[in-house]
Amino acid sequence: MEPSLTAGLEDHYYMQLVDNIRRYKGVEALPVLSKKKNVSSFEDWKDVFPVYSDYIGDVIRRDHEGAQSEPVVNYSNETGRNDFEKLKVARDDNYIYFYAKTVNDITPDSGDNWMTLYLDLDRSHQTGWNGYDHRVISGEKLQHFNNDTWTTVATVQKEVDGEEIMITIPKKELNLSHNRLDFEFKWSDNMQKENPLDWYVNGDAAPGGRFNYVVKSE
Numbered sequence: 198m199e200p201s202l203t204a205g206l207e208d209h210y211y212m213q214l215v216d217n218i219r220r221y222k223g224v225e226a227l228p229v230l231s232k233k234k235n236v237s238s239f240e241d242w243k244d245v246f247p248v249y250s251d252y253i254g255d256v257i258r259r260d261h262e263g264a265q266s267e268p269v270v271n272y273s274n275e276t277g278r279n280d281f282e283k284l285k286v287a288r289d290d291n292y293i294y295f296y297a298k299t300v301n302d303i304t305p306d307s308g309d310n311w312m313t314l315y316l317d318l319d320r321s322h323q324t325g326w327n328g329y330d331h332r333v334i335s336g337e338k339l340q341h342f343n344n345d346t347w348t349t350v351a352t353v354q355k356e357v358d359g360e361e362i363m364i365t366i367p368k369k370e371l372n373l374s375h376n377r378l379d380f381e382f383k384w385s386d387n388m389q390k391e392n393p394l395d396w397y398v399n400g401d402a403a404p405g406g407r408f409n410y411v412v413k414s415e
Contacts (some may be wrong), residue, residue, distance in 0.1 A: 309334045
């Protein structure tokens with residue numbers, strides 16, 4: 198059941214395990230976004246709900262001998278960097294706002310794999326890149342996946358202050374003309390390969406692996 202990048206099993210058995218446990222035990226109803234509000238500063242996020250949480254402590258650098266290997270193989274990974282802790286989403290009539298808080302101060306922008314936001318707007322795995330139709334790289338380049346490639350379609354606003362980052366995206370850039378929201382999102386930092394399985398191993402992803410957070414509004 199353990200996800201594997203090299204044994205050929207990937208995470209299929211793990212995802213089946215999760216799916217069947219949910220069917221057996223049930224799941225709580227999805228939380229609904231708090232009321233519309235304009236977000237212009239980090240102070241404005243205090244009364245925005247729900248709060249999406251991520252495991253912390255999973256960016257610890259690894260350097261250890263492998264088990265039962267001959268000759269001995271040493272496994273090292275130093276890609277852990279920004280450790281996601283809390284995420285939020287807000288909206289008003291014209292914009293959607295995304296917020297992320299990390300355990301420590303966010304590292305400086307280091308390129309396209311820094312603090313990336315992935316969006317699955319139609320909630321279909323059959324469209325986009327592994328379901329993701331849009332993403333924001335470097336916190337400000339909005340890209341759309343079409344014809345098997347990512348294309349930058351707009352520059353969006355980002356703000357970083359210590360361990361907090363927020364991104365403001367005009368709804369028109371996402372072709373969201375309706376008021377009701379129903380989409381999925383994911384944050385990623387320091388991904389090494391464009392492969393969803395990479396999220397189990399490198400950097401940090403919120404939520405982990407191939408899971409997403411779901412956003413719903415009334």
